[in-house]
Amino acid sequence: MTTELETLQAGTILSTTESVCPECLARIPATRVARGEDVFLRKSCPEHGDIETIVWRGRPAFRTWVRPKNPVHPTKPLKQVDRGCPFDCGLCPDHRQQSCCVLLEVTMRCDLRCAFCFASAGAAGSDPDTAVLAERMRRLFETTGPVNLQLSGGEPCVRDDLPQIASLAREIGFTFVQVNSNGLRLAREADYAQRLRDAGVATVFLQFDGTRDDIHRQMRGRALLAQKIAAIENCAAAGLGVVLVPVVVPGINADNLGEILDFALRRQPVVRGVHFQPVSYFGRYPAPPTDADRITLPEIMAGIEDQSGGRVRVENFRPAGAENALCSFNGTFVSMPDGRLFPLTRPRATTSCCSSTEPVAPKAGSCCAEAETVAPLEASRCSETAPVDGSARARDFVARSWAAPEVREPVAPLPGPSFGEWDVFLARARTHALTISGMAFQDAWTLDLDRLRDCHIHITDPDGATIPFCAYNLTGTDGSGPYRPERPVGK
Amino acid sequence: MTTPEEPRVRCTQCDRKLETASVTIGYMESSFQVDLLRCPKCGQVFIPEDLALGKMAEVEKQLEDK
Numbered sequence: 001m002t003t004e005l006e007t008l009q010a011g012t013i014l015s016t017t018e019s020v021c022p023e024c025l026a027r028i029p030a031t032r033v034a035r036g037e038d039v040f041l042r043k044s045c046p047e048h049g050d051i052e053t054i055v056w057r058g059r060p061a062f063r064t065w066v067r068p069k070n071p072v073h074p075t076k077p078l079k080q081v082d083r084g085c086p087f088d089c090g091l092c093p094d095h096r097q098q099s100c101c102v103l104l105e106v107t108m109r110c111d112l113r114c115a116f117c118f119a120s121a122g123a124a125g126s127d128p129d130t131a132v133l134a135e136r137m138r139r140l141f142e143t144t145g146p147v148n149l150q151l152s153g154g155e156p157c158v159r160d161d162l163p164q165i166a167s168l169a170r171e172i173g174f175t176f177v178q179v180n181s182n183g184l185r186l187a188r189e190a191d192y193a194q195r196l197r198d199a200g201v202a203t204v205f206l207q208f209d210g211t212r213d214d215i216h217r218q219m220r221g222r223a224l225l226a227q228k229i230a231a232i233e234n235c236a237a238a239g240l241g242v243v244l245v246p247v248v249v250p251g252i253n254a255d256n257l258g259e260i261l262d263f264a265l266r267r268q269p270v271v272r273g274v275h276f277q278p279v280s281y282f283g284r285y286p287a288p289p290t291d292a293d294r295i296t297l298p299e300i301m302a303g304i305e306d307q308s309g310g311r312v313r314v315e316n317f318r319p320a321g322a323e324n325a326l327c328s329f330n331g332t333f334v335s336m337p338d339g340r341l342f343p344l345t346r347p348r349a350t351t352s353c354c355s356s357t358e359p360v361a362p363k364a365g366s367c368c369a370e371a372e373t374v375a376p377l378e379a380s381r382c383s384e385t386a387p388v389d390g391s392a393r394a395r396d397f398v399a400r401s402w403a404a405p406e407v408r409e410p411v412a413p414l415p416g417p418s419f420g421e422w423d424v425f426l427a428r429a430r431t432h433a434l435t436i437s438g439m440a441f442q443d444a445w446t447l448d449l450d451r452l453r454d455c456h457i458h459i460t461d462p463d464g465a466t467i468p469f470c471a472y473n474l475t476g477t478d479g480s481g482p483y484r485p486e487r488p489v490g491k
Numbered sequence: 492m493t494t495p496e497e498p499r500v501r502c503t504q505c506d507r508k509l510e511t512a513s514v515t516i517g518y519m520e521s522s523f524q525v526d527l528l529r530c531p532k533c534g535q536v537f538i539p540e541d542l543a544l545g546k547m548a549e550v551e552k553q554l555e556d557k
Contacts, residue, residue, distance in 0.1 A: 342521040419542060421523045422516065426549055 011035040021045035022444035025476045053445040054291040058298050067319035069390050071096035076143050085449045090465035098391040099144045100456035107154040114220045118283040118473045121154040130161050134168045139464045141172050148395050149174040157185035163199035170200035176399035178203040183231030193238035202403040208244040210256040211263050218252050236270035241404040249279045250295050258307025265335050272402045273435035276300050280441040282473045300438050316343040322390035324454035330437035334429045391456045405431045442470040502530035509537055
C-alpha cells in the first residue's frame, strides 16, 4: 500500500512530453511532475536509468505561466522529418515557430576561456573567410527574410573584419544586426564601437555576469568589471545600444540580480535591457549538474523583485508571445528622473483561462486553440481573433527596444498642452525604457521537445541549415552532440 | 507647468462651467498628477483630444510587447 509520504514524493504528473537521455542522447518519453510548487522533468532511459531534473521552482506557479499561440511552421523547411525531433533540425516542417533571431558564428576563437561556454570556444581555431560568411548570410536571408541577426562566436570581435561582415549583412538586407561580445576589444580600442556602429551594428549583446569582480573571476577566469564599464562607455559614445547578459549561477551571482539592475539603470539610455540567462549545462561547464546547481525562471523573477526592493514586481513579467511560454519572461519599465520605475507591462492574469494542465501547446478543440491575439494587452487570454506571427512581432520589438534610442536625452514634451508628470513619463518612455527579460536554455537534462519545437532563437550552421539554439548546442555527458561539427556524436 | 487652455466647456449633465483641477490619472499601475478641466458639481473630467489621441496614443504604442 502506498503511504502518504510516498505519494508526496512521487508527485503529480502534469503532462507528458519527450526528451533525451543525457548519457546517450537517445530520445525518450518524459513527464512533467509537480511536487508542491516545484516541477520536475522525469524520464527513464532503458539503458541508463531514471533521471529527474528541476525545471520550475516556486511562484509564479507553473500552471499559470501560459501564453497560448498557434503554430507558425517554417515557410521554407530545409530538412524533412526522418529521425524525428531533435535530430532533423534545419528547420523541419514539424517545427512550430519561425526564426526571430539567428546567430551566425563568425569564429570559434575567443580571448577568454570561461568556465561556462555553450560553444566551448578557445584560443585556437581557424575562421571562415568573409566571402564564405557572406554566402551563408545570403542563403539565410533567402530562407528566413530579415530576421534579427546576431554575430556570435567564439568572440566575434577577435576578427579584424567584423565591421566588414556587419556591413555585408546590412547590404544583404538584415535590418537589425547585433554583436554578441565579451566586450574586451570594445573596451580596449576606443574607436572600435564607432567602427561597428558605422558598419550598421545596432546593439552589443554584452556578456555581463555581475557588478563584482569575484563573479567575473569565478565565471570568466579574471576580473573584468573595469573592461565591461569601459566597453559600455565606448558604446554610448558611438550610439550603440547595449544589452547586459548575465548568466545566472547559484552560489555565484544569484544574489547580484538587484545590483545588476541598478547598474543598468544608472547607465540608461545606452543600456537598453538586461537579459538574464539561468545557467545551462552544455558545451563547457565545470561538472555535471545536480538540482542545486540550477536556478529556474521563477526564481530569477522572484529574486529580481526581492533584490530590487519591490521596485520591479513579478506581476509585471509575462511569457513572450513567440517562443514557448516556459522558455522566457519579459517586462519593460520606464525609469523616472527620481528613480521610480513605471511598468509598461500590465499585470499578468494569475490563472489560466484553460483548465488544462498543459502549459505548452494549444490543443485542438480547447479554448486556447484559437489563442494568440492581435491586441497585445489581452494576449494572455483566449480570444476569437486571428493568429498573428508572434516571431515577427518579437523580432520588431527586440529591434525597437534594444537599439540605441534616436534621441539620447529626455526630449521636450510633445506639442500640445502640458500634462505635467504625464509629459515627463512620455519623454522618458522614449529614452529610458528598460527591458528586463530572461531566457532558460535547455540542456540534455532539461530538454523538453515540446519547448524545442516552439523555439525561435536559431543558429545558421556551416551547411546553411537553421537549427534551434538548444538543439545545436546540445551535448551529452561525454561532450558530444548531434549538430556542432567540432563535437559530433560518435566521438 | 502650464495649465490646459481654459476653453468654454460646460458639463452636459450639470450645465456648469468646467474648472481646472489637479487630477490623478491612473495608467497601468502608475499614477500621474495632471491638471485637467473638471465639473465642480459631478466631478466628471474633460480629456482633451491632445491627450486622448496624442499623448496617450504615444504610450499605447510603447505597450506593444513581445
